[in-house]
Amino acid sequence: MVVNCxxxxxAGGAAETVSQRPKAGWISALAAMLMAGLxxxxxxxxxxxxxxxxxxxxxxxxANIGPGPVAAVLGRLAFLGNATYSSYLIHFPMQLLxxxxxxxxxxxxxxxxxxxxxxxxxxxxxxxxxxxxRWFERPxxxxxxxxxxxxxxxxxx
Numbered sequence: 001m002v003v004n005c006x007x008x009x010x011a012g013g014a015a016e017t018v019s020q021r022p023k024a025g026w027i028s029a030l031a032a033m034l035m036a037g038l039x040x041x042x043x044x045x046x047x048x049x050x051x052x053x054x055x056x057x058x059x060x061x062x063a064n065i066g067p068g069p070v071a072a073v074l075g076r077l078a079f080l081g082n083a084t085y086s087s088y089l090i091h092f093p094m095q096l097l098x099x100x101x102x103x104x105x106x107x108x109x110x111x112x113x114x115x116x117x118x119x120x121x122x123x124x125x126x127x128x129x130x131x132x133x134r135w136f137e138r139p140x141x142x143x144x145x146x147x148x149x150x151x152x153x154x155x156x157x
Contacts, residue, residue: 083130
């Protein structure tokens with residue numbers, strides 16, 4: 001566990017160093033495609049090292065290639081970032097509620113291994129998190145700003 005932790009730390013440092021080089025984005029994109037191809041073809045197993053290489057290469061490529069179709073799509077999904085804090089708070093109670101409901105209904109817990117159930121759970125967490133952000137978290141932020149920074153509250157909105 002310690003070795004894997006250290007590996008992740010130094011891989012992050014190496015990725016930062018590599019990302020500063022000229023043409024790092026394109027080289028990393030090729031490395032990510034190569035690793036994805038090897039994984040999909042079954043030539044290599046999805047272990048810690050291959051996933052780390054794929055992830056680091058994809059992140060470096062995305063950060064260095066520049067704006068384009070990927071950036072446009074990701075820009076449209078940026079609102080999901082508003083759901084992150086709420087999702088940390090909501091996901092466990094929703095899991096617990098789902099287990100209690102399944103037990104109360106007499107359904108086997110193996111239902112949670114179904115990918116469709118997992119996707120429905122994720123959709124429910126994201127929808128709930130966005131609702132909490134919209135109707136609780138954002139109004140609370142606005143109120144705190146209005147109290148703490150009365151002259152600057154309008155500019156922050």
